[in-house]
Amino acid sequence: MQPILAPHVRTFVDCLTDLPVQPSSVWLIGSQASGRAQAGSDTDLLVFGPPGLIDAIRATLSQPHGIDCMVLVNGDDFEDPWQEKGGSLSRWRWALKSATEAQYEGNKFIADEPGGSLGQFETRQERAHPHLVQLKASGMRVFPPEVRQARRPTSLAPMATSWINRAPLGHQTGEKMLLVYVDTGGMLKEVAALEAAGLLKTHYFPFEQRNRRVKAFVPGSGASWKQSNLSWKEAPGTWNDYKPSALFEPLRKLLGAKVDAQHLDSGVKAGCSVFLTSDKTDIWSKRDAIQALANIRVLHMPSELATLRQLANQG
Incomplete structure (x- = not known):
């Protein structure tokens, strides 16, 4: 309320x-x-x-x-x-x-x-x-004020969720999707199945290594060319799109590891409302502080896969 x-x-x-x-x-x-x-x-x-x-x-x-x-x-x-x-x-x-x-x-x-x-x-x-x-x-x-987007009853607590009517990089889809950022270990075959069903859209930048299940790349926050595991033609956006947001430094101070802050800041800049990770120690354990700071919800994969399914079905 x-x-x-x-x-x-x-x-x-x-x-x-x-x-x-x-x-x-x-x-x-x-x-x-x-x-x-x-x-x-x-x-x-x-x-x-x-x-x-x-x-x-x-x-x-x-x-x-x-x-x-x-x-x-x-x-x-x-x-x-x-x-x-x-x-x-x-x-x-x-x-x-x-x-x-x-x-x-x-x-x-x-x-x-x-x-x-x-x-x-x-x-x-x-x-x-x-x-x-x-x-x-x-x-x-x-x-920001509470946003209620669910079309059917759900047991989840109200959550500010980013929904858009367009795909990344301006390609129109005509459907609403939950935007999700996945770090290197957060992309599971079950997540790929939800994306194939049109329930969510995954985003990712390969700071450490490529994940073959992720198809859509976003500009990596503060990424150097050495960090990029993409070819020049594959790299999305312009060089200016790789500049960190104002939230990057607070995220780095909170998380410690630069690459963790880069992944999260990349998701925030891409408009994602959910961040999927397999890192329980350094990222998921600080999920409350991350959501309060950056308004992005962190889910652990695979233990919170059921929660992701519920969020994806809200639309």
């Missing part, structure tokens, strides 16, 4: 989304999202986006009244653009329940007045104060 925001909060969110450096998602957190708000409670927001977003906010917007705004500055840490507050997703144990709902563990500074927000942000005074209590809290995504 899309949360109802106060008019001044909605105006502020609209201002965030109009910035030249735009957020990838904005979440309502704190007492307003957890149902503990009382009259006079502030509204707490958590904003995900590319590097430079917090600087754009400071340069363009004034500090809003009654709103605490936390902005992710890398794959884990966040800060308030105007106040000495901050924290990290890992300390919060931030976890997505769906594409529009999250849960985390926040701290309440007991010196706060009753009915105030969950004091989940840390100032120097609060870090030094021993009287902090831990609370489970909820987050609700307010941007």
Whole structure:
């Protein structure tokens, strides 16, 4: 369910989304999202986006009244653009329940007045104060708005899914398909069968080696010629299409391995909403943080093949 925001909060969110450096998602957190708000409670927001977003906010917007705004500055840490507050997703144990709902563990500074927000942000005074209590809290995504595309009932939680009416590189198909990026080990014969049935479209760039089951290539984010396992004629797009997006550096910091970030950023740039991988340790284990940062859902192959089938059949 899309949360109802106060008019001044909605105006502020609209201002965030109009910035030249735009957020990838904005979440309502704190007492307003957890149902503990009382009259006079502030509204707490958590904003995900590319590097430079917090600087754009400071340069363009004034500090809003009654709103605490936390902005992710890398794959884990966040800060308030105007106040000495901050924290990290890992300390919060931030976890997505769906594409529009999250849960985390926040701290309440007991010196706060009753009915105030969950004091989940840390100032120097609060870090030094021993009287902090831990609370489970909820987050609700307010941007981008929830998208409902399913044509038949499904047991899956609502998810923001990218659907398009065209194939990659501008070739019209006239049908809607789920766009999926596969890394080197994510393409199974079962996935190829779903593609052959017209239920999804796979995309891939062979940074490490070619996968014969993948037919459609996309420009590889930051790919060097040595990384490409394609001939010059096979390489899609122009050289400019191989430039990384603003999400590449946060993804690389989150994942560690450059090639993992390249695969994910390539999928994001191609408009894919699902990323298939066989890497449970380095990629799938960080799926919640990846989805919050880049709005792409990571599925492990083959253990989540049934989930992929359900998503593909939603259209």
